[in-house]
Amino acid sequence: MILRHRYHMLFEFSELDWLFHDSEDIDAFLKRIIDLIYKHMNITGCSIYLWDESSEQLIFMASEKTVDQAPFRNGEFTGLNIRKGQGVCGRAIDSGSIEYGSKRRLVMAAPIQRGSIPVGVLNLERAKRPFSIIDEGVIRVLTSQLANILENAKLFYSGNRNSYLEPGQHSLEFSSQIILQGIAGAPGTAFGDSYTLDRQRSFTELRRIKYDKVYTLGELEKAIEKTEEQLLELQKNVEENLSDSASLIFTSHLLILKDNSFRTEIKTRINNGNNAPAALLAVTENYIKAFSESENPFVKEKVEDLEDLVQRIFSNMIGDSSAPVNVEGRVVISKSLYPSDMLMLASEKAAGILLVTGGITAHIAILAQSLKMPLVIIDFPDLIKTDKPLPILIDGQTGKLCINPGKRIIMEFQSIQADRQANPEEMMLPDLITSRDGTRVNLFTNINLIPDLEEAMRMNAGGVGLYRTEFPFLLRSSFPTEEEQYAVYKQVIELAPDKPITFRTLDVGGDKILSYYKDYTEENPFLGLRSIRFCLKNPAVFRQQLRAILRAAGKRKIKLMFPMISTMEELRSARVLVQECHEDLQMSGIPSIMPEIGAMIEIPSLLGILDHLCDEVDFLSIGSNDFVQYMLAVDRNNEKMSEYYVPHNPSVLRALNQIAEACIKHNVELTICGEMAHQKEYLPFLLGIGIRQFSVSTSFLNQTQRIISETSITEAEIIADAALEHSSIYEIERILGIS
Ligand code: PEP
Ligand code: MG
Numbered sequence: 001m002i003l004r005h006r007y008h009m010l011f012e013f014s015e016l017d018w019l020f021h022d023s024e025d026i027d028a029f030l031k032r033i034i035d036l037i038y039k040h041m042n043i044t045g046c047s048i049y050l051w052d053e054s055s056e057q058l059i060f061m062a063s064e065k066t067v068d069q070a071p072f073r074n075g076e077f078t079g080l081n082i083r084k085g086q087g088v089c090g091r092a093i094d095s096g097s098i099e100y101g102s103k104r105r106l107v108m109a110a111p112i113q114r115g116s117i118p119v120g121v122l123n124l125e126r127a128k129r130p131f132s133i134i135d136e137g138v139i140r141v142l143t144s145q146l147a148n149i150l151e152n153a154k155l156f157y158s159g160n161r162n163s164y165l166e167p168g169q170h171s172l173e174f175s176s177q178i179i180l181q182g183i184a185g186a187p188g189t190a191f192g193d194s195y196t197l198d199r200q201r202s203f204t205e206l207r208r209i210k211y212d213k214v215y216t217l218g219e220l221e222k223a224i225e226k227t228e229e230q231l232l233e234l235q236k237n238v239e240e241n242l243s244d245s246a247s248l249i250f251t252s253h254l255l256i257l258k259d260n261s262f263r264t265e266i267k268t269r270i271n272n273g274n275n276a277p278a279a280l281l282a283v284t285e286n287y288i289k290a291f292s293e294s295e296n297p298f299v300k301e302k303v304e305d306l307e308d309l310v311q312r313i314f315s316n317m318i319g320d321s322s323a324p325v326n327v328e329g330r331v332v333i334s335k336s337l338y339p340s341d342m343l344m345l346a347s348e349k350a351a352g353i354l355l356v357t358g359g360i361t362a363h364i365a366i367l368a369q370s371l372k373m374p375l376v377i378i379d380f381p382d383l384i385k386t387d388k389p390l391p392i393l394i395d396g397q398t399g400k401l402c403i404n405p406g407k408r409i410i411m412e413f414q415s416i417q418a419d420r421q422a423n424p425e426e427m428m429l430p431d432l433i434t435s436r437d438g439t440r441v442n443l444f445t446n447i448n449l450i451p452d453l454e455e456a457m458r459m460n461a462g463g464v465g466l467y468r469t470e471f472p473f474l475l476r477s478s479f480p481t482e483e484e485q486y487a488v489y490k491q492v493i494e495l496a497p498d499k500p501i502t503f504r505t506l507d508v509g510g511d512k513i514l515s516y517y518k519d520y521t522e523e524n525p526f527l528g529l530r531s532i533r534f535c536l537k538n539p540a541v542f543r544q545q546l547r548a549i550l551r552a553a554g555k556r557k558i559k560l561m562f563p564m565i566s567t568m569e570e571l572r573s574a575r576v577l578v579q580e581c582h583e584d585l586q587m588s589g590i591p592s593i594m595p596e597i598g599a600m601i602e603i604p605s606l607l608g609i610l611d612h613l614c615d616e617v618d619f620l621s622i623g624s625n626d627f628v629q630y631m632l633a634v635d636r637n638n639e640k641m642s643e644y645y646v647p648h649n650p651s652v653l654r655a656l657n658q659i660a661e662a663c664i665k666h667n668v669e670l671t672i673c674g675e676m677a678h679q680k681e682y683l684p685f686l687l688g689i690g691i692r693q694f695s696v697s698t699s700f701l702n703q704t705q706r707i708i709s710e711t712s713i714t715e716a717e718i719i720a721d722a723a724l725e726h727s728s729i730y731e732i733e734r735i736l737g738i739s
Helices: 013-021 026-040 087-095 133-156 199-207 217-241 251-258 260-271 276-293 297-318 339-347 362-370 381-385 407-422 450-458 470-475 482-495 531-537 539-553 568-587 604-616 624-632 639-644 650-666 683-688 698-710 713-725 729-736
Strands: 045-052 057-063 107-114 117-125 178-181 183-186 189-197 331-334 352-355 375-377 391-395 400-403 442-447 464-468 501-504 559-562 596-601 619-622 669-672 693-697
Touching (some): 057 087, 057 117, 057 178, 087 107, 107 133, 183 362, 189 407, 217 251, 217 276, 217 297, 251 260, 251 297, 260 276, 276 297, 331 381, 331 391, 339 362, 362 375, 362 470, 442 450, 442 698, 450 464, 450 482, 450 698, 464 693, 470 482, 482 501, 531 559, 559 568, 559 619, 568 596, 596 604, 619 650, 624 650, 650 683, 683 698, 693 698
Parallel strands (some): 442 693, 464 501, 501 559, 559 596, 619 669
Antiparallel strands (some): 045 057, 045 117, 107 117, 183 375
């Protein structure tokens, strides 16, 4: 090692000048930094990571050793990002001091900091000679110099960075490979050209088209016919694959096509000398104006259908590029999506979805999971401004996305895909699930749509612990009739002939807004007319659902549970309605028996009346997602508040224990069906307080079963007791092993 001015400046000014002036992008710039470090130090490997404040991760930027550092590790697309505390680099950023990979001190990670603000980590490797105290001194000087340089470089190159780009600091020149960290929405990977779904913009584009010929009425009619055929085909697809949600999602499209006055108006304009596409556009614009001015939200909503329809006709008539293309195999980028859009995209076989919004998306994510549609969410609205299709790779498991992936990433992606196909993740669950020390545990599944249930049954799940019946409601354009609901529920019953099924009654409101109930708006929908409150205020809707469930169950004993119960009165009123529906059915000679009745514990007000509640229910189910939200007064969907959404808050844990104790005392069956039920940090605690029934979404069945079988109840009880003793979140994190 070679440094004359070892403890002064590592890089000379001429070198810095060279660094900044000749590097046209940050890749070249970092490469030069690495070259300089190589020049000054005797090393065999060097990598630079930058600290990303928003995702709280170290982002891999550059390395001289790439062989064992592909961004796919252990079958997961990691983008090489590292969390605090993870590996030697994660430890360095966490501790703020130099860390070594092992006792041999051949791998060193040095934090790069500006004051106490983390900037990144420099990772150095040597083949033989361990790093010494003297080396440490040199590295300290080096990293302090790098801190400033890198901070500047971050800003300087933020618009044109390869490999890493912060949402909010970006350019739209996506010409080189960019890896971004978003939020995981629904698992699965997709790779394809992007398609930007921005109906309004695409529709506006239609106005700019210069027609190169005169299109006849005959050509327009042919295009309309073709469009109709395509829509019917799409509709058929939905019906075959998603029978419970197969409301006529293309109804308004088809109705408009059949509308006589729409067609006559176009015809008249063509006869008066208009070019056919221009006539179609002019008439559509009149309709759009009328629809948008309507007071009725249902009519207003039809504007989008109309725009979509006309783009489809244009595409079939003149094949214009601004008209919608086939989204099959594409990664669809959109700012916001309705549940019905998701259905359309699924039926059109889009490869995946990139939602570029920071807004509320919980039910869209749940729907995407049920539709097996990979989904990544990222707060980066400018992404939809890209005009050209871009090759995009998304990983809904990790929330990563890669724009313009290079050959290496694509190859890794393809080999992972092949691997996943050869070894499907879903494995059969054993008939009997036990803890490590032999205690029996029931593992049920949460389902939203029929395909979830089919998958769960293939996996031998113990039954359905939560059927979110609102999903078919959310996907339709009007309240499904009793008959329509009956058909869906019958299918559910038949698909699980010998397993327990828990139907949860309609849980709408909050972020699950029915499009046909939009005239009712609230300032605080999560504290408003949600769930059981909505049902009790709309008894006709509630009765229809109850009758449909009871009829579908016939003489089979099912479980029926009410969401968001906050008082005994609500429970009793809901039960009375069930009883009445059951008696009505019996009087009409329709087979029906009273189901087991249960309540979801989602609102803390139940904690004070647990004994009474236990006296009046057959079972209880903890909806931990909402329970935590209401206990801690923190929006479960607001990413920016996620640091406050702490399920292991001591009060939450004590409340869960209180619920478990009451159920044990009164011999009432208890299940937990929120996200906590599959989380490895919470399962030992939940087992430790005596919960023996868990209901998780199909994608977590295998993982949950594995954790249960690895947990000893004796140890879990010790962990639970210890966690319950503490009032500090940090202490609890230590006990539960949460980093
Ligand atoms: C819950 O709140 O935990 C729950 C299971 O219900 P949902 O997620 O549907 O609100
Ligand atoms: Mg809930």
